[in-house]
Amino acid sequence: MENKTLSVVVPVYNGVNCIKDCLDALLNQTYQELEIIVVNDGSDDETLDILNEYAKKDFRINVFSRSNMGVSATRNEGISHAKGDYIFFCDADDYPEPDLAERYVQAINEWENSDMSLICCGMFFDNRYNKNVKNKKCLLESAYGFVEGENYLISRAAASTLAWLKMFNFVTNKCYNLNFIKENDIKFDRNINIGEDLRFNLDYLDKCSGNIGVINKCLYHYVKRTGDSLSITYHADDLEDTKYIYRRFINWITAQKGVTEENILVVKSIYINDWVCRLSSMYEASLKRKTANTKDKLSKELKSKEFQTTLKEIYAAKKISTLRYVCLRTGMFQIFYFFRGIYQFMKG
Structure with a gap:
């Protein structure tokens, strides 16, 4: 496997109950060429102490701390510090499967000479708030001829299918070309509270003409930990x-x-x-x-x-x-x- 460094940006705010699981999952990746950038977004609990403890254990962890500005500004800061060939994002209360990074690099090498824009993987939706609710798997469906575990290069128009399957609107199940992001000054919009992931993906694809690579395997755990069953926090805009x-x-x-x-x-x-x-x-x-x-x-x-x-x-x-x-x-x-x-x- 050709060596490529993957940067992963982890924004965290008051993450004492989850950040260890997230960092352990990143450190235990089967592919080790990682640069782990953790941006502490003004936590007022013991999050920063935990981050500094982990940074002492493993040189791949780089900790940055800032005043609280929200997830978009925090991810932007992470991008500014990233130095890898490709980049992906992981939220502090989620965690990846052990082979996430390895599968990303395999796919990058497979499609290196193809017209590919970004890589997307399937997602687990884990419900830790209500144990009576079964966890979900979101990936391309076998009913339409897709095989779990295989890689597919699909058309940009098929982004609608990915969106329907809850695989498109997120950034946390995708791998992007870091140099392309920096060269085109693609950033998260820090002035919005909703839809920032979808806006980032469209900004990226507007500047990148390639098709969408899909690793048809669930490699990222999106974890629901609170009872926001009816709605999310409402903001005027x-x-x-x-x-x-x-x-x-x-x-x-x-x-x-x-x-x-x-x-x-x-x-x-x-x-x-x-x-x-x-x-x-x-x-x-x-x-x-x-x-x-x-x-x-x-x-x-x-x-x-x-x-x-x-x-x-x-x-x-x-x-x-x-x-x-x-x-x-x-x-x-x-x-x-x-x-x-x-x-x-x-x-x-």
Whole structure:
């Protein structure tokens, strides 16, 4: 195997309960040519002590500390310090399989003379919050002829399929060309709270014309540790940020060579789902804070031409259930939210 150094950036904030598992998994990789850059984002617990302890044990760990600025700014700092040939990202509360780095390097060597932009791998979704919920595996499906463990070079238009399978919108299951990132000044947008991973991927692919390499094996564990079953923390700009990034994603997928109507509809269905998630977050926040005019805002969003047109399109394509469609089509958001809450509770 041709030697290549992989840089891995690990942003961490108050990670005393998880950072050891993450670092142990990185240090125990079967491929050892790693540069592990851990950026402490202003932790006020014992995280930094743990990081310094690990750095003394292994020269590959480089620790940097900064005031709290959020995950995007922290990843950007990690990129600025990285010196490897390729780079991947690992969140402090997640962890990789032992052969993640090795499989990345094998794929890089396999596609070195091919038109390849980035490499993506399958993901485990581990639910440690609710032990009654089974862990999930997300990878290209055998029903469509894909074999688990094999490598595939797929078209950019197939990013819609990866997004549907929860494999595209993340950065933590991907390996990127570090020099390309630096030469093109590609950074995470530190001014948004949502969709920063998807925006980074589109920024990267906008500047890189190659196809997408897929290692069809789950190599990264995304770990759910808290009970955020109904919604994520709501920020005032989340809704507009979501609409911006999905409009861009739809325009991007539409422009790809060989794109089909199905590819576009898949992205639109994900758009509606995330749009509704943001509305649910807004609604939930209003219940807690008794915010005025939320009902009017919800009604305006649901009645908007863009929402209604996209909703009709995905319903015609059978990408949304009739119950969800009717509730959203007629503006019965409270009923929709009630049933969504039951579903999310059961899902954990």
